[in-house]
Structures are given as C-alpha cells and as structure tokens.
Amino acid sequence: MVQRRNTRQRTLVAEAVSALHTHPSANDVYAYVHERDPHVSLGTVYRNLNLLAEEGKILEVHTPGGSHYDFRTDDHDHVVCTHCGSVADAGVSRHRSIDDDVEVNTGYRVTGHFTVFEGVCPACQAKQAAQAS
Numbered sequence: 001m002v003q004r005r006n007t008r009q010r011t012l013v014a015e016a017v018s019a020l021h022t023h024p025s026a027n028d029v030y031a032y033v034h035e036r037d038p039h040v041s042l043g044t045v046y047r048n049l050n051l052l053a054e055e056g057k058i059l060e061v062h063t064p065g066g067s068h069y070d071f072r073t074d075d076h077d078h079v080v081c082t083h084c085g086s087v088a089d090a091g092v093s094r095h096r097s098i099d100d101d102v103e104v105n106t107g108y109r110v111t112g113h114f115t116v117f118e119g120v121c122p123a124c125q126a127k128q129a130a131q132a133s
C-alpha cells in the first residue's frame with residue numbers, strides 16, 4: 001500500500017515536470033502536484049525530483065537561484081532571467097573543444113560542462129519598456 005502510494009506520487013511528480021515546459025522549480029512542481037493530490041508534501045516532491053534526476057528521467061538544471069527541472073534530458077544549456085528567475089533553453093550547441101582545453105590546462109579528465117547564461121527575459125524587457133514610457 002505504501003509502495004503503491006509512493007509510485008503514484010512519483011508518477012505525479014514526473015507528470016508535472018513533463019507537463020510544465022517552463023523549467024519549473026521544486027515549488028512550481030509542488031504547486032502542480034498539490035492541486036491534484038493535497039496530501040503530497042514539498043519534501044516528497046524534492047525526494048522524487050532527486051530520484052528522477054538520478055535515474056536520468058528528468059534533467060536537473062543548476063542556476064544561481066536554485067535548481068530547476070527539465071523534461072528534456074539531452075545535454076543542453078540554459079539562460080536565466082536575472083529579474084524574475086525564469087529559465088529557458090539557450091538553443092546553442094555545446095563546444096566540446098573547451099573540455100579538451102581544460103584537460104590540457106589542468107590535467108583533469110573532463111567529463112562534461114554546463115553553461116548558464118544570464119540576462120533579462122522578453123517578458124521582463126517588455127515590463128521595463130512599459131515602465132520607461
């Protein structure tokens with residue numbers, strides 16, 4: 001019974017990440033899950049997000065403001081809004097040659113890297129433009 005409940009909560013968390021194509025934070029996922037099952041705690045959401053990320057079923061995106069989660073699990077970089085914290089896919093390809101340069105410079109065997117771009121999102125730009133006029 002406990003097992004079945006865990007599986008259901010896990011499915012709900014996975015469903016939230018695949019439904020929210022906005023790189024949700026744990027709180028965003030919690031809001032989605034909570035609407036469908038008020039008994040699920042934020043701790044449960046965190047635990048399941050970590051498990052799903054470990055299993056490679058979702059991608060954990062590290063940003064200066066905390067972790068966000070992505071239904072897209074292929075290797076890709078992100079851009080973060082410094083005003084509202086929204087996260088979007090950067091849409092650029094990775095430069096693997098940088099990994100080689102770092103290996104040469106440091107002697108580390110580099111297994112990968114991720115880049116977070118920072119900027120102001122289109123919605124915040126529009127708000128700023130509206131305030132300025």
Ligand SMILES: [Zn+2]
Nearest residue numbers: 081084121124
């Ligand atoms: Zn923004």
Ligand SMILES: [Zn+2]
Nearest residue numbers: 070072088089
């Ligand atoms: Zn993404």
